[in-house]
Amino acid sequence: MVWLLLPTNSMDRGFLWIERKIEGPRNQQIKRDKQDWNAEKIRIKTIKHFIWIVLSFYTGITFVGYFTPIRELIDLIMQLSLGSWEWFWVIFYSFAIYGNAGWLREQVCIYMCPYARFQSQLLGSQNDMATIRLNEKRGEPRGSRKKGINYEEQNLGACTDCSLCVQVCPTGIDIRDGLQYQCIGCAACIDVCDEVMDKMNYPKKLISYTTLSILEGKKTHILRPRIVFYVALLIVLTLGILYSILTRIPLSLDVIRDRNTLFRETNEGLIENVYKIQIINKDTQSHHYQLRASGIKGLQIKMDTQNIHVDSGQNSEIVVRLQVDPENLKSRSSNITFMLNTKKGNINIEEEARFVGPTPR
Ligand code: SF4
Ligand code: SF4
CATH class of the missing domain: 2.60.40.10 (Immunoglobulins)
Incomplete structure (x- = not known):
């Protein structure tokens, strides 16, 4: 049940986690994908897809369980005597989850999710709104270097140009090019860049969740009309939900x-x-x-x-x-x-x- 409550991105991450556990890190996966088919490749791919399908089916049943009593539903599935509509919806949801989280992944975020289209309207002024961004002053010019050297003497910034932030990005963007509409704010690039900074003995937070004003050493204005409006809207919605829970007739x-x-x-x-x-x-x-x-x-x-x-x-x-x-x-x-x-x-x-x-x- 908990699985269902997770947003699509988390579901996608769950599928990714399974993939990493079975297929190994990303570079190993790319190498295997380029190889010809052999018994080992078939075995690994079969296990991965089998677990994905079981998970998708479980989620599909949970969805339909919102409309048909779940115990009854599971009993009917065990006896293979589910009605045709219930079969349709279980298979439809399972297939949608398997397809979205297993195959389409970032394509869903980029092309199907409406949030990407209106996020710039929600954000307002980039100076004061916290988003995921690279500290350009500290990071650029990027370039590879040996560990332990004084990179400033070589006219380099802290970015080692390892490209790990691009490799882990579920939507495949390069956050060093600035905020892009495809960014879903998952913070995977922050975590991986912090690891790189750790290994190089540099301070962390080269990529961080911050505002342009902070990066430029200016003051960030928190109380802005847009923020006041969002907070008021959130309070109204929360009160509405509370009211409907408290007055719910069972x-x-x-x-x-x-x-x-x-x-x-x-x-x-x-x-x-x-x-x-x-x-x-x-x-x-x-x-x-x-x-x-x-x-x-x-x-x-x-x-x-x-x-x-x-x-x-x-x-x-x-x-x-x-x-x-x-x-x-x-x-x-x-x-x-x-x-x-x-x-x-x-x-x-x-x-x-x-x-x-x-x-x-
Ligand atoms: S992970 Fe950090 S160091 Fe590596 S390329 Fe990205 S910003 Fe630069
Ligand atoms: S937060 Fe970083 S990793 Fe996540 S979508 Fe945005 S740029 Fe990509």
């Missing part, structure tokens, strides 16, 4: 009128409508529920069972018949309300519906 009620017959007249001369009621218990405990209906004088509710019991996380469907004396009908179609509550009365929900009858005399 119960759902769906009412569907029987479409085969508009209404029928019983032997007692009452007008009857039939409804299919679906109850979903979203609470962590099972409950006994009571169902009532109102909206027309003398409305009677008839059910096959008076004991509506739904386990936690499960749903239940019941057929309900509503009957009323035609004298009490004021129009052909009347508004009615179904009210469902736990027997303790602590969880309540209502749902509007229509009651159809003959034209009143």
